[in-house]
Amino acid sequence: MAKDMTLLWVTGSPPCWRVMIALEEKNLQGYNQKLLSFDKMEHKSQQVLDINPRGQIPTFKHGDNVINESYAACFYLESQFKSQGTKLIPDGPAEQALMYQRMFEGLTLYEKLSAVVFYEWSVPEGERHESALKRNKEALVTELKLWEGYLQKLGSGSYLAGPSFTLADVVVFPTVGMVFRFGLSPERYPKLGEYHNLLKERPSVKASWPPHWLENPKGQDTLKDI
């Protein structure tokens, strides 16, 4: 059970946060966990490399099963613990198909967000260009408008795949959380803002909220003008 599980994570990382939300939703509190520090390069430490040769977090183990891809871990937890906690994959075919579709589009959203907020971290100084960052911001705006449209179509109070909270919310909400942490304007993106307010009160989300965001409630303003 939870005692056979180990998660190595860092605060504020959407991939880690996804797994933590899934664990909470499946009533698997009490799993072994260790908070690592990105700044101290602990994601490249031996204890991580032993579980994940890629030296990336999250690293997740359940008994002998090692699953380091956050989406894989979320799918795994839902299928292993189907009968406990929240049902994360709905039975209705339309809702289920929409859930899968939004989950995988969520990867695109995260990629486009990362291309802006992690630009300086992933591109060496000599290779950076204002034109590239501008282009990345424009791509992010196009992407955010798509999601704004998706939520608009579903109506207020809705989750990403319809009336129920599903795996789509587990994997995509952390990215939305990060988008607002980096200063996105809820006035300019009201539907995303509403979705963010709805989810941030959910117990599993509250329980796994990045600790350093609690310590420093004011985030960054990288995205305030987009």
Add this chain to the structure above:
Amino acid sequence: MATDITLLWASGSHACWRVMIALEEKNLQGYNQKQLYFEKGEHKSKEVLEINPRGQLPAFKCGDLPLNESCAACFHLECKYKSQGTKLIPDCEEGRALILQRVFEVNALAEKSSSVLYYNWRVPEGERHDSAVKRNKEALTAELKLWEGYLQASSGFIVGKNFSLADVIVYPAVAYLFQNGLSEQRYPKLAEYYKGLMNRPSIKASWPPTWKNAPKQETLKDI
């Protein structure tokens, strides 16, 4: 029913190919399909945009339900048609965990391949750097070594002794590399995997038609 299924696809797109392999494996031959051409801008045509507002391929519908993300389509097909065709996600815990792991690791492989193969397409001339090209090649080499390692003890499949969802998702990405000149000598396990599944009915039936008579590219021969 296959006749409720529609796929708009382009030859050589590994995302499209995955969905086609999954459809074959689930015995859904006879689905409605149309081959489109990126070079003619057909991925931005009205018929695509009606199914996929992103103007990307594959554009895929199962009944009324759009599933344009290739992995979403594959997961959905396996779920909906669980009891027919090949079982792509096994019931046993261990097999399932590793299959899920490899399915999602393909993103890294696909991303690193694209950074090398599409560098000039993605990066405008004024922003290109030799240092970036070099770094992308090194990242791809490291990634390929990882997959070579995963296949060391392989029985011909990415995971375990049976064809699974991991192969549906991974095979097109691997085939793409060899089509672009990856060295079979330097990556013998990947080459063995690639050749071993070439004649699997679902893969043969969906092999990109534009590859059949085209010469192989050489872009990756020095990786």
